[in-house]
Amino acid sequence: xxxxxxxxxxxxxxxxxxxxxxxxxxxxxxxxxxxxxxxxxxxxxxxxxxxxxxxxxxxxxxxxxxxxxxxxxxxxxxxxxxxxxxxxxxxxxxxxxxxxxxxxxxxxxxxxxxxxxxxxxxxxxxxxxxxxxxxxxxxxxxxxxxxxxxxxxxxxxxxxxxxxxxxxxxxxxxxxxxxxxxxxxxxxxxxxxxxxxxxxxxxxxxxxxxxxxxxxxxxxxxxxxxxxxxxxxxxxxxxxxxxxxx
Amino acid sequence: xxxxxxxxxxxxxxxxxxxxxxxxxxxxxxxxxxxxxxxxxxxxxxxxxxxxxxxxxxxxxxxxxxxxxxxxxxxxxxxxxxxxxxxxxxxxxxxxxxxxxxxxxxxxxxxxxxxxxxxxxxxxxxxxxxxxxxxxxxxxxxxxxxxxxxxxxxxxxxxxxxxxxxxxxxxxxxxxxxxxxxxxxxxxxxxxxxxxxxxxxxxxxxxxxxxxxxxxxxxxxxxxxxxxxxxxxxxxxxxxxxxxxxxxxxxxxxxxxxxxxxxxxxxxxxxxxxxxxxxxxxxxxxxxxxxxxxxxxxxxxxxxxxxxxxxxxxxxxxxxxxxxxxxxxxxxxxxxxxxxxxxxxxxxxxxxxxxxxxxxxxxxxxxxxxxxx
Numbered sequence: 001x002x003x004x005x006x007x008x009x010x011x012x013x014x015x016x017x018x019x020x021x022x023x024x025x026x027x028x029x030x031x032x033x034x035x036x037x038x039x040x041x042x043x044x045x046x047x048x049x050x051x052x053x054x055x056x057x058x059x060x061x062x063x064x065x066x067x068x069x070x071x072x073x074x075x076x077x078x079x080x081x082x083x084x085x086x087x088x089x090x091x092x093x094x095x096x097x098x099x100x101x102x103x104x105x106x107x108x109x110x111x112x113x114x115x116x117x118x119x120x121x122x123x124x125x126x127x128x129x130x131x132x133x134x135x136x137x138x139x140x141x142x143x144x145x146x147x148x149x150x151x152x153x154x155x156x157x158x159x160x161x162x163x164x165x166x167x168x169x170x171x172x173x174x175x176x177x178x179x180x181x182x183x184x185x186x187x188x189x190x191x192x193x194x195x196x197x198x199x200x201x202x203x204x205x206x207x208x209x210x211x212x213x214x215x216x217x218x219x220x221x222x223x224x225x226x227x228x229x230x231x232x233x234x235x236x237x238x239x240x241x242x243x244x245x246x
Numbered sequence: 247x248x249x250x251x252x253x254x255x256x257x258x259x260x261x262x263x264x265x266x267x268x269x270x271x272x273x274x275x276x277x278x279x280x281x282x283x284x285x286x287x288x289x290x291x292x293x294x295x296x297x298x299x300x301x302x303x304x305x306x307x308x309x310x311x312x313x314x315x316x317x318x319x320x321x322x323x324x325x326x327x328x329x330x331x332x333x334x335x336x337x338x339x340x341x342x343x344x345x346x347x348x349x350x351x352x353x354x355x356x357x358x359x360x361x362x363x364x365x366x367x368x369x370x371x372x373x374x375x376x377x378x379x380x381x382x383x384x385x386x387x388x389x390x391x392x393x394x395x396x397x398x399x400x401x402x403x404x405x406x407x408x409x410x411x412x413x414x415x416x417x418x419x420x421x422x423x424x425x426x427x428x429x430x431x432x433x434x435x436x437x438x439x440x441x442x443x444x445x446x447x448x449x450x451x452x453x454x455x456x457x458x459x460x461x462x463x464x465x466x467x468x469x470x471x472x473x474x475x476x477x478x479x480x481x482x483x484x485x486x487x488x489x490x491x492x493x494x495x496x497x498x499x500x501x502x503x504x505x506x507x508x509x510x511x512x513x514x515x516x517x518x519x520x521x522x523x524x525x526x527x528x529x530x531x532x533x534x535x536x537x538x539x540x541x542x543x544x545x546x547x548x549x550x551x552x553x554x555x556x557x558x559x560x561x562x563x564x565x566x567x568x569x570x571x572x573x574x575x576x577x578x579x580x581x582x583x584x585x586x587x588x589x590x591x592x593x594x595x596x597x598x599x600x601x602x603x604x605x606x607x608x609x610x611x612x613x614x615x616x617x618x619x
Binding site: 068070074075095096097098099100102103104106110112113114115118119122123124126128132134135136171172175222 | 252
């Protein structure tokens with residue numbers, strides 16, 4: 001199936017080399033051997049610097065798998081994944097990228113219980129920033145930016161869902177990444193908190209030029225993105241400018 | 247936040263499990279320190295005892311549990327004396343005996359004309375005058391423990407022996423001894439004419455070559471005997487070798503069990519934290535850092551165990567020394583080196599016990615770990 005590209009997407013990367021893109025998935029398949037489930041089939045997809053992309057589709061359509069492949073959390077069964085035109089072949093290459101250039105935000109927050117908000121942010125900086133004082137300063141700055149300066153020393157169990165997701169966003173920003181990959185970041189939040197979290201991500205995208213890829217099944221979210229990629233049964237059925245671009 | 251905060255938090259979150267694992271290491275280490283310390287103490291006290299008597303070489307029956315076995319003919323002393331380079335030979339008879347009051351005492355029997363009587367530092371009274379009289383000298387510690395003074399009688403295997411002197415010796419073993427004339431002791435044990443070994447003094451003990459030559463001559467002339475230089479005696483006798491083997495075997499079993507406890511604790515910890523480890527991988531933690539975190543868990547557990555075990559081991563030794571059966575009979579030798587060896591062993595348990603769980607933690611893909619929620 002040829003994806004519907006709708007209106008022209010400006011400056012598409014070179015389809016052969018991936019040049020011009022930050023992340024490029026080239027004819028990627030992901031097949032789970034158990035149960036012979038094909039989660040993603042021949043997906044070609046790219047993320048450029050400064051993109052704001054919403055990945056949508058019904059449950060089980062392969063949205064999260066596509067995001068995980070884009071961030072190297074999962075490995076394709078077939079096809080290539082490139083970062084800035086370079087094919088990433090080993091898990092260690094992806095580890096280095098996730099440490100410095102890719103930030104992840106998960107639906108379930110995945111914060112470490114027993115740690116404070118600040119410590120959860122600092123955890124992402126081990127191995128990147130050696131100085132403890134600098135880690136603390138950076139964590140405080142990011143929590144301030146995400147509106148949680150008053151909750152810095154609170155443990156995860158003392159935070160609301162919206163606050164937890166803000167901590168997770170601060171953690172994703174810890175090492176100044178080029179791109180944030182967010183998997184249903186508002187999925188566990190009420191509408192007010194969801195709006196706050198989405199607004200925060202959009203502010204970061206606008207202010208810092210961070211590329212933002214959001215997996216969502218909420219049409220209100222997808223309408224705000226610059227590009228909308230739609231999946232159905234593991235295939236990209238459309239990749240076109242979203243509401244913000246219009 | 248420091249990196250060490252990660253294992254500290256993990257161990258705090260499972261306090262009971264962590265405390266029990268550390269306690270397992272501590273008990274194993276305490277046992278090792280106590281057993282090895284006592285075994286080394288025994289070696290040391292024998293060497294001190296021999297040095298105090300001016301002995302250069304000890305001759306014992308080959309293949310027997312020496313010192314506590316009296317199978318040698320006392321007349322061998324005359325033949326040994328004839329070997330070139332030998333200055334003097336003194337027969338000795340030794341045995342361990344339980345006193346009525348519950349204490350253990352080391353019995354030593356020497357010929358009445360032996361030089362050993364002159365090496366005694368007699369604090370009170372005198373040494374026995376006649377070979378046939380049931381007179382004994384008590385070591386100072388034994389006299390204190392039994393409350394005996396010069397002129398009192400001490401009851402040994404059905405007979406009473408008059409205490410004629412109390413001596414202070416350098417060796418704790420001698421300080422816990424009952425010293426009596428050889429014939430009296432042979433009669434007491436029913437071993438007339440038999441001795442446990444011979445103490446040999448050399449003409450030139452300062453010349454190592456000469457000592458080796460005399461030792462070789464002795465070995466050639468008396469193949470049924472085994473000869474030890476004083477310095478090596480403590481390490482080489484079958485008694486100390488057996489005690490050392492028991493000490494290390496028991497310690498190895500205990501440490502092995504502690505190792506399994508550490509392994510089990512860390513494996514459980516890794517399994518319970520699969521989501522957290524997955525997250526750390528997802529946010530860019532290098533596998534080596536994840537491994538380091540798990541290994542650090544083990545090292546913290548074992549460091550606590552090492553600290554507690556060292557204190558526990560020293561308290562245990564103090565308890566043994568305070569016990570009437572052993573007090574003063576054995577002087578444990580716990581050197582800084584032994585403490586360091588013990589601590590290193592405990593830390594090795596943590597390190598080795600953490601390796602497999604740490605490796606397991608890095609094997610799965612981050613996604614598989616995150617999905618485990």
